[in-house]
Amino acid sequence: MDITGQTRVLDEAVYQYSTLTTTDQLERITRVVSSGTLSAIAGDQVREFEQHVAGHLGRQGAVATASATAALELLLECLPQREQNERVVIPEVCWISVPTAVLRSGRTPIIAPATNDLTPHWEQIEPLLHECTTAVILAHVRGRPAPDTQRIADELTQRGITLIEDCAQAWGTALNQQPVGHHGLAAVFSTETHKLVATGEGGVIATDDSHLLHAMRAVGGNTRLALPDTAQGRGNVRMSEITAASALPQLNYLDDLLQVLRPLQDALIDRIEDVAITRSILPTSVEQSPDLGADASNGSLVGVWLPTPRHSHHVADQLFRSGIRHWWPGPGDPHLAQNWPSTPTTSIGHIVDPACYLDIQIPVLDESHHPAFLDLITSALRLTEDECETA
Structure with missing residues (x-):
């Protein structure tokens, strides 16, 4: 040629797939800006986005954040510390913020090697488990599911170890004909620029645990909710109304x-x-x-x-x-x-x-x-x- x-x-x-829904995004964003309601607490776009994500995944609820990194850090902060020297097994191939979030939470990341599908399988994870291992983070990378997810989830459940799904690159990805993100305690998605739902920056955590949802909303910046007794304080990692308004048409078009x-x-x-x-x-x-x-x-x-x-x-x-x-x-x-x-x-x-x-x-x-x-x-x-x- x-x-x-x-x-x-x-x-x-x-x-840039986000440009395919530009008209609907601009319409929602214009309504948000015209209303002057830019905060998630007073607005309705973030709440609607969270509900749509939870519904899409078949989860009880979701919490939208300013970035996927903030989402993972918030999730780890709200998980109770069960061991003095907790270990978290993480995959060899994932974004650098995953080990950073684990370290910032006071836990030690232990790396499981990748296989030909770029993810670890149970055979790579099992030898790394220790009496101080409390969680495993499994990433669904490059728009594909981690194929050994079900077995890993079942084995970890038997051992009382928490599974967290890193779904940052997994919008629209399925496992057993169901969207990924429903096998573990919680799943973290990203709306960074290069994702199928792209808002520049943004993240969302989905889970069925009502206590965890409350804790993440309170610790993440919702001052209308009481902090859990175990919380170290309250920050602000909430997604803005404008970001959610941009994400919703893309999620609907997915x-x-x-x-x-x-x-x-x-x-x-x-x-x-x-x-x-x-x-x-x-x-x-x-x-x-x-x-x-x-x-x-x-x-x-x-x-x-x-x-x-x-x-x-x-x-x-x-x-x-x-x-x-x-x-x-x-x-x-x-x-x-x-x-x-x-x-x-x-x-x-x-x-x-x-x-x-x-x-x-x-x-x-x-x-x-x-x-x-x-x-x-x-x-x-x-x-x-x-x-x-x-x-």
Whole structure:
């Protein structure tokens, strides 16, 4: 394809999905600004957003916050300390704020290594459990569910250990045909710029525990609620009315967005399967792993494992030059435990090298442009061994 054709395709590609509901967002935001009710306590947008999130997940309630980091810190602050030297098992691949939140809560993070789906399974978590382990944080990453969630939840329940689901990247992701975020005590979602529900910054915690909901609302800044006896104080991490007004139309559009994204995602999976250099693809075919099939993902990404970090780096560079959004967890990436300062490392060691992985974002793109988009990806992946070695 010539340069003009490539530019035309990418000019039509919509990567920022939040722009698809701009009209409805502006209408809600205008009402909020015109009313002068910008605070969550006096307004109704945050309350409506919390109710919609809880309903979407089948949870009793939700608490909306200024960011997902604030949400996780608030959740950990409101969990009672059961041990003097509490440990929390966290995944090797997740955002850097996860170990930071654990450390700020006075607990010690213990890292469970990632597998080929970028998440730990029960086999990686079980050896790390200790008499002082009180919680496990399991992340659903890159728009896919952690496939061993049900087993991990069942095993932890038997041991009296709390499961927290990190769903920051998991809007629209499903497990056993139900939205992720209902297996653990609580689930944390993000509305940061690059999420399927994007408001710049924002977070929300969903749970069925009424006492925990009350504690998080009170500690998080609702001065109309009494603080629990165990609370250390009251802060303010509440989501604003404007943020919630921006999030609601996107949440309402979420199911439709998934249906828009999946045809191109399916086509890209099929195309990459024919490229010899690829070692494995995520999402997989349903026959290989139902919990990692395309229908379980949110349609926004296709991941590929390549032979070496050099291969992945070279392909990532080609995608960057083409203007195609992607993620390559190379050196220094804050999603990787090896780049977190002052965080204990697991004694089990690494199972996979994340630098051999990269994923490609699926844009909203008119069907007539799908073939040209797929050609761009294919050209980046069809590299000879010599080309990779000299990259």
